[in-house]
Amino acid sequence: MEIPFAESWKIKMVEPIRKSTREEREQWIKEAHYNVFQLKSEQVYIDLITDSGTNAMSDRQWAAMMMGDESYAGARSFFRLKDTIKQLTGFDYVIPTHQGRAAENVLFSYLVKEGDIVPGNSHFDTTKGHIEGRKATALDCTVDEAKDTQLEVPFKGNVDPAKLEKALAEHANKIPFIIVTITNNTAGGQPVSMQNLREVRAIADKYNKPVVFDSARFAENAYFIKTREEGYKDKTIKEIVKEMFSLADGMTMSAKKDAVVNMGGFIATRRQDWYDGAKGYCVQFEGYLTYGGMNGRDMEALATGLDENTEFDNLETRIKQVEYLAKRLDEFGIPYQRPAGGHAIFVDADKVLTNVPKEEFPAQTLTIELYLEAGIRGCEIGYILADRDPVTRENRFNGLDLLRLAIPRRVYTNNHMDVIAVALKNVYDRRNEINHGVRIKWEAPLMRHFTVQLERI
Numbered sequence: 177m178e179i180p181f182a183e184s185w186k187i188k189m190v191e192p193i194r195k196s197t198r199e200e201r202e203q204w205i206k207e208a209h210y211n212v213f214q215l216k217s218e219q220v221y222i223d224l225i226t227d228s229g230t231n232a233m234s235d236r237q238w239a240a241m242m243m244g245d246e247s248y249a250g251a252r253s254f255f256r257l258k259d260t261i262k263q264l265t266g267f268d269y270v271i272p273t274h275q276g277r278a279a280e281n282v283l284f285s286y287l288v289k290e291g292d293i294v295p296g297n298s299h300f301d302t303t304k305g306h307i308e309g310r311k312a313t314a315l316d317c318t319v320d321e322a323k324d325t326q327l328e329v330p331f332k333g334n335v336d337p338a339k340l341e342k343a344l345a346e347h348a349n350k351i352p353f354i355i356v357t358i359t360n361n362t363a364g365g366q367p368v369s370m371q372n373l374r375e376v377r378a379i380a381d382k383y384n385k386p387v388v389f390d391s392a393r394f395a396e397n398a399y400f401i402k403t404r405e406e407g408y409k410d411k412t413i414k415e416i417v418k419e420m421f422s423l424a425d426g427m428t429m430s431a432k433k434d435a436v437v438n439m440g441g442f443i444a445t446r447r448q449d450w451y452d453g454a455k456g457y458c459v460q461f462e463g464y465l466t467y468g469g470m471n472g473r474d475m476e477a478l479a480t481g482l483d484e485n486t487e488f489d490n491l492e493t494r495i496k497q498v499e500y501l502a503k504r505l506d507e508f509g510i511p512y513q514r515p516a517g518g519h520a521i522f523v524d525a526d527k528v529l530t531n532v533p534k535e536e537f538p539a540q541t542l543t544i545e546l547y548l549e550a551g552i553r554g555c556e557i558g559y560i561l562a563d564r565d566p567v568t569r570e571n572r573f574n575g576l577d578l579l580r581l582a583i584p585r586r587v588y589t590n591n592h593m594d595v596i597a598v599a600l601k602n603v604y605d606r607r608n609e610i611n612h613g614v615r616i617k618w619e620a621p622l623m624r625h626f627t628v629q630l631e632r633i
């Protein structure tokens with residue numbers, strides 16, 4: 177008999193979590209204005225709101241924290257981080273920031289001007305926010321396949337080269353750079369192939385434009401290249417990572433994802449002009465150039481996490497857990513963005529709650545129903561998150577409406593995955609009785625999903 181797959185780690189420390197009753201949850205979600213971001217974490221049993229900063233660090237990461245150098249300037253921990261990043265990516269210049277959006281803020285303060293257009297695959301919400309906040313346009317050039325959740329293609333996160341080329345041909349003088357998000361979070365944690373990264377590079381070179389990778393899940397992307405793309409099976413993750421970044425001029429990084437820490441981020445680049453242009457904004461917004469919003473110990477944990485999570489075993493354990501949940505949902509016929517992505521399952525709410533009109537936000541409604549069912553907190557990645565069009569102020573209903581179940585790294589067991597799958601099945605079984613969703617009572621002008629207040633219809 178074949179030996180089954182199991183985790184490449186064992187558990188050394190645990191944190192108790194608490195179940196609740198349906199009555200309690202009814203009360204709590206009402207008090208939270210039907211916005212799961214406003215729930216207290218004690219009101220949640222299994223927390224899938226994000227895989228960002230919710231990871232369990234390893235014993236080596238905790239040990240590294242004791243070695244943090246807390247010097248204001250020139251900390252040893254910064255140079256260790258810089259060396260690790262240089263080894264992995266080939267980038268010489270590193271600006272540390274407290275998280276990913278801070279890296280965007282610092283770099284875009286230098287690169288993005290009013291009226292600019294920044295094309296790429298689907299922009300992450302904070303990336304879009306930092307572009308639109310500067311009165312520039314985030315132009316989504318993702319492949320059309322990404323919009324069909326039931327289509328099984330290996331690299332659904334890809335940039336459509338024809339759309340990108342068109343954008344450059346029409347607006348070259350307004351485009352400061354191209355941004356590729358790896359993996360493509362908004363399209364369902366879908367990977368981008370090496371072939372596609374090469375095509376983007378070739379188009380960029382033709383128009384003499386630089387390329388930035390929004391790299392939060394670059395290691396998961398490398399895992400998919402290794403396991404799905406021809407020619408990479410025998411390469412190590414670190415070799416693939418090096419090759420990926422050889423195709424970019426620079427990167428922004430939320431270390432809260434693939435560096436398996438709870439807080440941190442950075443910019444890295446091969447371009448001295450970007451470093452010199454952006455570093456003043458780091459000092460202004462984040463802190464001095466050798467800590468940029470992080471403690472010395474944070475930089476140690478980050479460096480160790482980057483090294484560990486670019487090893488195959490660690491990534492395989494993670495991706496297989498996401499696949500496990502996907503297989504359970506397949507048993508129940510629940511539709512999600514196929515194939516399963518790197519860090520999450522994205523349930524296709526439009527296909528589940530077919531009676532709820534899009535104006536009543538089906539994915540948000542499903543998020544609420546799953547919480548009520550079993551205290552599981554997912555997250556809407558759909559029409560609320562899409563914000564309003566900055567010009568017309570209309571809701572944007574042209575994208576996907578998904579319930580994201582993000583799986584924190586090394587936190588939950590497959591027993592938890594079973595609870596999630598069955599709770600969702602129970603909601604799915606009574607989907608035809610759910611005819612109404614929610615309406616917006618109050619919303620912020622940008623990134624409204626974090627603070628929106630809703631009421632049930």
Ligand SMILES: *Cc1c(COP(=O)(O)O)cnc(C)c1O
Pocket residue numbers: 228275276277278300302303357358361390391392393429430431432433440441
């Ligand atoms: C999380 C994330 C960001 C923003 O990073 P924070 O650390 O949350 O500020 C940017 N881009 C992508 C693709 C992300 O997943």
